Amino acid sequence: DVKVTQSSRYLVKRTGEKVFLECVQDMDHENMFWYRQDPGLGLRLIYFSYDVKMKEKGDIPEGYSVSREKKERFSLILESASTNQTSMYLCASQTVGGAGPETQYFGPGTRLLVL
Amino acid sequence: QKEVEQNSGPLSVPEGAIASLNCTYSDRGSQSFFWYRQYSGKSPELIMFIYSNGDKEDGRFTAQLNKASQYVSLLIRDSQPSDSATYLCAVGSSGGSYIPTFGRGTSLIVHP
Numbered sequence: 001d002v003k004v005t006q007s008s009r010y011l012v013k014r015t016g017e018k019v020f021l022e023c024v025q026d027m028d029h030e031n032m033f034w035y036r037q038d039p040g041l042g043l044r045l046i047y048f049s050y051d052v053k054m055k056e057k058g059d060i061p062e063g064y065s066v067s068r069e070k071k072e073r074f075s076l077i078l079e080s081a082s083t084n085q086t087s088m089y090l091c092a093s094q095t096v097g098g099a100g101p102e103t104q105y106f107g108p109g110t111r112l113l114v115l
Numbered sequence: 116q117k118e119v120e121q122n123s124g125p126l127s128v129p130e131g132a133i134a135s136l137n138c139t140y141s142d143r144g145s146q147s148f149f150w151y152r153q154y155s156g157k158s159p160e161l162i163m164f165i166y167s168n169g170d171k172e173d174g175r176f177t178a179q180l181n182k183a184s185q186y187v188s189l190l191i192r193d194s195q196p197s198d199s200a201t202y203l204c205a206v207g208s209s210g211g212s213y214i215p216t217f218g219r220g221t222s223l224i225v226h227p
Contacts, residue, residue: 042219102213106158
């Protein structure tokens with residue numbers, strides 16, 4: 001089974017702090033994604049990566065950056081946390097090519113509260 | 116802008132009934148379609164995917180795809196209270212980017 005893990009389930013930070021969220025997948029997937037999910041707004045794509053050191057902006061990249069130094073690890077960084085970044089953050093990995101579908105596999109999520 | 120539309124619900128059905136969840140999409144070139152289930156406070160998990168027009172069955176779940184109408188649905192037979200969750204429809208990209216577009220989800224409540 002695909003396993004995607006995230007470094008924290010719950011996190012409380014202060015406004016202005018730098019926040020690191022880490023995601024690790026164990027299936028050698030090429031693509032990795034960071035989403036945030038808020039009530040009524042659904043899943044919104046922040047950034048994605050299709051290879052080591054490669055990254056692309058999603059729909060809402062402002063206030064975030066990412067790092068992918070190893071294939072299995074994709075980090076989301078909040079440079080200076082703000083209260084409007086309080087949300088559930090979901091990481092996903094995805095394999096591409098081959099005969100199967102490009103299914104996304106999600107980590108358990110990190111619920112971040114910024115005070 | 117690619118769009119995937121779902122009725123937010125809640126859709127309430129009695130235990131044992133058939134629950135019908137619907138999704139429409141705007142990208143006519145999309146080739147892959149996914150249904151995810153998300154329990155409250157948890158992350159989405161894949162239930163089914165479908166590529167071809169028609170029906171695809173897996174246990175109590177049936178996905179139906181009509182590309183001409185740009186419509187995909189999920190039927191849950193013999194609904195159970197444990198099926199109560201939010202169901203997300205996701206549509207694969209036609210442009211080769213592999214980034215799916217998600218609907219906002221339909222909340223399903225199965226009451227005993």
